[in-house]
Amino acid sequence: MSAVMxxxxxxxxxxxxxxxxxxxxxxxxxxxxxxxxKKEDIYSKLTxxxxxxxxWSAWEDPFRLTMDAYWKxxxxxxxxxxxxxxxxQQNNGQFNVTDARYVQAMKIxxxxxxxxxxxxxxxxxxxxxxxxxxxxxxxxxxxxIDELRHATTQIHALSHYQKYFEGMSDFPQQFDRTWxxxxxxxxxxxxxxxxxxxxxxxxxxxxxYVLTNLVFMPWMSGAxxxxxxxxxxxxxxxxxxxxxxxxxxxxxxxFLLEQDERNVPIVQKWIDKWFWRGYRMLAVLAAMxxxxxxxxxMSWKEAWEIYFEENGGALFADLERxxxxxxxxxxxxxxxxxxxxxxxxxxxxxxxKAGGFGVWLPSEEEMDWMSEKYPxxxxxxxxxxxxxxxxxxxxxxxxxxxxxxxxxxxCQWPCLFTEPEDPTQLCFRxxxxxxxxxxxxxxxxxxxxxxxxxxxxxxxLPVHQILKGEYFREGADPRxxxxxxxxxALSYMGIKPGVDGGLFSEHVDAKKWEEWxxxxxxxxxxxxxxxxxxxx
Amino acid sequence: xxxxxxSGVKPLRTGFTHLIERFGDKRPPNRYQEATYDLQPTVNFHxxxxxxxxxxxxLYDARRTTIVMNDWYDLKDPxxxxxxxxxxxxxxxxxxxDQQIEFVTKRDLLGSLPDQAKAQIVWGIVPLRHYxxxxxxxxxxxxxxGFGTAITSPAMMQAMDRLGMAQHLSRIGLFTDGNTGDSLxxxxxxxxxxxxxQGLREQVETLFVTRDWFEAFVAxxxxxxxxxxxxxxxxxEAQFTRVYGASLSILTDYLLEWQKEVAxxxxxxxxxxxxxxxxxxxxxxxxxxxxxxxxxxxxSPLAVELLGGDEAEVVLDEINADINKRIxxxxxx
Numbered sequence: 001m002s003a004v005m006x007x008x009x010x011x012x013x014x015x016x017x018x019x020x021x022x023x024x025x026x027x028x029x030x031x032x033x034x035x036x037x038k039k040e041d042i043y044s045k046l047t048x049x050x051x052x053x054x055x056w057s058a059w060e061d062p063f064r065l066t067m068d069a070y071w072k073x074x075x076x077x078x079x080x081x082x083x084x085x086x087x088x089q090q091n092n093g094q095f096n097v098t099d100a101r102y103v104q105a106m107k108i109x110x111x112x113x114x115x116x117x118x119x120x121x122x123x124x125x126x127x128x129x130x131x132x133x134x135x136x137x138x139x140x141x142x143x144x145i146d147e148l149r150h151a152t153t154q155i156h157a158l159s160h161y162q163k164y165f166e167g168m169s170d171f172p173q174q175f176d177r178t179w180x181x182x183x184x185x186x187x188x189x190x191x192x193x194x195x196x197x198x199x200x201x202x203x204x205x206x207x208x209y210v211l212t213n214l215v216f217m218p219w220m221s222g223a224x225x226x227x228x229x230x231x232x233x234x235x236x237x238x239x240x241x242x243x244x245x246x247x248x249x250x251x252x253x254x255f256l257l258e259q260d261e262r263n264v265p266i267v268q269k270w271i272d273k274w275f276w277r278g279y280r281m282l283a284v285l286a287a288m289x290x291x292x293x294x295x296x297x298m299s300w301k302e303a304w305e306i307y308f309e310e311n312g313g314a315l316f317a318d319l320e321r322x323x324x325x326x327x328x329x330x331x332x333x334x335x336x337x338x339x340x341x342x343x344x345x346x347x348x349x350x351x352x353k354a355g356g357f358g359v360w361l362p363s364e365e366e367m368d369w370m371s372e373k374y375p376x377x378x379x380x381x382x383x384x385x386x387x388x389x390x391x392x393x394x395x396x397x398x399x400x401x402x403x404x405x406x407x408x409x410x411c412q413w414p415c416l417f418t419e420p421e422d423p424t425q426l427c428f429r430x431x432x433x434x435x436x437x438x439x440x441x442x443x444x445x446x447x448x449x450x451x452x453x454x455x456x457x458x459x460x461l462p463v464h465q466i467l468k469g470e471y472f473r474e475g476a477d478p479r480x481x482x483x484x485x486x487x488x489a490l491s492y493m494g495i496k497p498g499v500d501g502g503l504f505s506e507h508v509d510a511k512k513w514e515e516w517x518x519x520x521x522x523x524x525x526x527x528x529x530x531x532x533x534x535x536x
Numbered sequence: 537x538x539x540x541x542x543s544g545v546k547p548l549r550t551g552f553t554h555l556i557e558r559f560g561d562k563r564p565p566n567r568y569q570e571a572t573y574d575l576q577p578t579v580n581f582h583x584x585x586x587x588x589x590x591x592x593x594x595l596y597d598a599r600r601t602t603i604v605m606n607d608w609y610d611l612k613d614p615x616x617x618x619x620x621x622x623x624x625x626x627x628x629x630x631x632x633x634d635q636q637i638e639f640v641t642k643r644d645l646l647g648s649l650p651d652q653a654k655a656q657i658v659w660g661i662v663p664l665r666h667y668x669x670x671x672x673x674x675x676x677x678x679x680x681x682g683f684g685t686a687i688t689s690p691a692m693m694q695a696m697d698r699l700g701m702a703q704h705l706s707r708i709g710l711f712t713d714g715n716t717g718d719s720l721x722x723x724x725x726x727x728x729x730x731x732x733x734q735g736l737r738e739q740v741e742t743l744f745v746t747r748d749w750f751e752a753f754v755a756x757x758x759x760x761x762x763x764x765x766x767x768x769x770x771x772x773e774a775q776f777t778r779v780y781g782a783s784l785s786i787l788t789d790y791l792l793e794w795q796k797e798v799a800x801x802x803x804x805x806x807x808x809x810x811x812x813x814x815x816x817x818x819x820x821x822x823x824x825x826x827x828x829x830x831x832x833x834x835x836s837p838l839a840v841e842l843l844g845g846d847e848a849e850v851v852l853d854e855i856n857a858d859i860n861k862r863i864x865x866x867x868x869x
Contacts (some may be wrong), residue, residue: 025715048586141695159570164547196585420618465580
């Protein structure tokens with residue numbers, strides 16, 4: 001006798017499936033062992049990195065979303081998001097942000113992040129072709145399409161801003177060519193040109209899992225604090241995608257480490273490399289958090305303490321059982337946390353004519369905030385510098401750096417960071433390879449180069465390209481009379497010379513802002529024009 | 537009544553510079569254009585791909601196919617899909633399909649079919665989940681190594697669509713076996729071992745090692761689908777319905793409707809590439825005829841098994857006639 005209940009017609013009711021069972025039934029068995037073609041020809045990129053996978057089916061699916069559920073869930077999110085974006089545009093929401101300095105920060109996001117989301121999308125698309133197991137492939141394609149979503153919605157959310165402000169209307173050109181965007185671009189291209197396992201370790205684990213909160217926090221909370229509803233709604237909408245991506249990051253690392261002991265040293269090397277690469281790339285966020293948000297969320301130092309030292313520390317303690325230790329040179333990030341944003345903003349200030357956004361010196365109120373947030377470093381090293389520069393500005397002789405900076409061959413920042421133990425000495429490192437000398441900003445960047453010199457000699461360094469005469473628009477003739485290399489190089493980069501960069505107080509965005517809104521372009525200083533109505 | 541005052545603030549420009557250069561500034565660029573054009577980097581690639589086996593190639597490199605385009609953004613999608621448009625459309629369609637599924641579930645329409653009908657579904661329909669997974673693989677290749685967002689973004693959506701179709705076909709299997717998954721195991725066995733299925737599996741595996749992504753695109757999305765979709769979801773389905781009623785077609789109609797929509801995109805891409813020049817056109821013709829021979833041979837034993845020899849011949853003639861019409865319109869006949 002069967003114990004199973006049958007219905008009136010004598011049929012056995014279908015078994016109830018849990019979400020997980022349903023997902024696995026519909027998805028996991030889709031692949032098969034090929035017999036007409038060799039497996040190594042179909043999945044040709046899986047062995048050359050030295051990673052060993054014995055059992056692809058041991059993969060734990062982090063998403064468990066079938067497409068029917070995905071479409072409905074995402075479709076609803078999209079419907080809401082575009083309703084908000086439409087309303088934002090109709091209501092001239094761009095004028096509700098704190099002041100026009102906030103818009104300068106958005107420029108870095110639009111010009112850099114859209115391209116990064118896109119790079120990530122293409123990178124995960126490669127994995128969705130190259131991995132052998134169905135589980136990891138579906139996870140990769142889910143993330144690939146999410147990243148395409150992010151690039152798309154960011155463009156749509158920011159499209160409205162670029163109609164009213166300078167420096168955002170050439171984002172594809174800037175992504176390909178602007179000197180400081182070469183930093184994040186080279187980061188993702190490094191990952192995309194690596195093998196599939198290094199890519200997923202770099203992006204899913206080191207970047208998404210370990211560092212992503214440091215991106216989201218200043219950007220999304222910063223947007224919320226500063227009245228940028230368009231970005232906030234995008235951010236909320238992307239948050240559930242990001243949660244999936246972070247889960248993927250930790251699943252990937254566990255999967256690689258559990259499959260074979262020989263994977264451990266390789267993965268550790270990648271963690272070391274990508275932690276340092278990611279950390280260097282995030283330096284720009286440190287400057288944005290401390291200097292560019294008119295209403296600040298928290299300091300870079302506080303963010304690093306919470307999101308890396310505490311959370312990251314706990315994570316790596318957890319990974320110890322696999323034989324994984326903290327990333328190399330993490331101690332140095334702790335030394336640098338009181339310095340990085342200040343050193344970077346000072347650099348942007350000095351190089352402001354080559355920038356794609358307006359820059360300013362911190363106000364008295366802002367400097368007091370930094371003294372409080374950076375008690376050991378700000379008053380000692382940076383306040384005197386800013387006060388001196390303010391004097392020069394008041395005299396009408398603002399300080400600026402003439403010439404071109406030396407770039408780090410690995411991270412591509414100008415060599416602007418100081419020695420780990422001595423914040424008064426700039427840090428320079430060098431390597432020789434095939435008779436050529438290469439420069440680095442740090443030991444971390446030098447190590448990365450020394451491990452893969454053949455790869456990193458191909459880095460396109462904008463300053464070198466300018467010196468070689470190869471960073472000019474087509475048809476520009478360096479021998480022509482009156483040829484202005486700086487003007488030509490900026491034009492090539494998608495930066496309008498004399499418009500996009502320079503001092504914020506003279507910037508067209510600042511003047512237009514006051515004309516349009518009747519509010520000061522910088523809430524911490526007096527108005528820059530007569531357009532602001534005097535009250536009281 | 538209160539007048540809503542517009543602020544009188546005039547924007548400095550109507551759209552992004554690269555879009556105004558392409559389309560002029562009479563009208564603001566639409567969201568499809570914003571999300572598509574010039575998104576893929578074109579210069580200053582930093583490193584050589586360590587995985588590349590075909591010689592010196594950049595990260596994004598037009599030489600990964602022998603098709604040549606002056607502007608790869610000419611390959612535009614007539615559906616104008618960007619992520620939001622695509623996913624909202626699919627959500628709506630899925631909502632409609634869910635009602636059909638609910639109808640089928642409530643009445644246990646597939647589970648209550650006679651055993652030989654269920655066996656026909658498990659033999660003739662469910663193995664196609666593997667075919668769809670193959671199509672997911674091929675379109676992932678196009679999305680990954682294709683050139684220009686105009687083709688790679690819809691290829692990504694196409695890959696996800698194919699995953700959705702594979703899951704939908706799996707669901708049909710689960711309807712026949714009361715969610716035990718036995719039908720999926722059996723269908724996997726047919727796909728792997730049954731003589732009639734081997735030709736199709738062999739061609740799908742050959743697609744996996746076809747390195748020219750445009751060729752793979754044509755072979756999968758134009759040629760293979762042109763045989764598989766009408767054979768299984770139109771002709772076999774019609775025969776099944778005549779004997780057992782419309783319970784299966786309630787669930788397979790969705791695939792046909794989807795294929796009709798997707799064909800608009802596939803056709804536009806191939807037609808544009810063919811119009812670009814004689815060499816493209818020749819190449820496309822060669823690919824179409826080579827893959828047609830391969831896929832026609834691959835599906836023939838399946839047609840015979842599913843429809844019987846005489847009917848199979850008629851059906852294949854009909855399918856071939858439709859393909860002839862289609863490729864003539866595309867200029868690749």
